[in-house]
Amino acid sequence: MERFTYVAMAARVVFGAGAVSQLAAEVERLGAKRALLISTPGRAEMVRSVAQGLEAARTMAKSVGADCCIAVGGGSTIGFGKAIALTSSLPVVAVPTTYSGSEMTTIWGISEGGAKKTGRDARVLPKAVIYDPQLTLDLPARVSAASGMNAIAHCAEALYAHDGNPIVSLMAEEGIRALATALPLVVQAPRDLEARTSALYGAWLAGLTIATTGNGLHHKLCHVLGGFGLPHAETHAVVLPHALRYNSVAGEALRRIARAMHVEDAPSGIWELEQRLGLPMKLADIGMKQADLERAARIAVQAPYPNPRKVEYQPVLELLHNAYEGKKP
16 A cells, blocks of 8 residues: 555534534534524525625624624535635534535635635634535435536546545545435435435535545536536536546546446446436536537646546547537447
């Protein structure tokens, strides 16, 4: 075994059905008396203006003397809480209601002047995370499936990350196993608490993997496509099987993905799972214009980054065409 470094995230986790009942106790553990609560209204609408909302939240936190922030919702809401923590140093308690994994990372993002700035800072890592699968029972099946595939993508890339290690690989493979087993059940019966529990468990592990490893072609490409106005989770779902085929040189990683899913071939297994989940299979179906594929490929290869296979324009363009048309990899 080669020498490796593993940095554990210091967040405290409370997991299980009914865990949200421990929220007050977790706030008390922080020594906090006055919490600023933020949530996504109806869990369906995004915060209309992140920049304006962030400034308003900072002002409110100061005016009411808030000494902690409770973020209840999906990745955008928890990211909102982390952005507040970045500049106010308020400790955050996260209560995720989707499978984004944001609650497990030190990654932050703030929109300023029409541009999104991102980075990593230990100050934004939630001090406590409450995973209560009962809070995901009303999450629509399609949103659940797309969010879950986003989590599987975190695990998949962690398995061939340049800075991966055996601990992360164990979590990644287990995360894929849990999610790949649970998501079809969640889509079939959205209020199946056992399936929801397994999916949330897998998402927790996925968040841990992305928190401690760098990103490869898949995540970089999805970030590029996001600049064309494509929806985040659905983009990850469409691109993932094609990115895995591109990186087929990472044989051990793909074998572990296939083993976790009980399939022979990881890229085609992922594609078939997404088909069963009723997810969009083509970039064309989620708003990508064919005329923009070449520009996206050029952007994706502009700056070098670690990836099992060299990132080159023509192969990346071919990947994008295959994803645009929804071809089985």
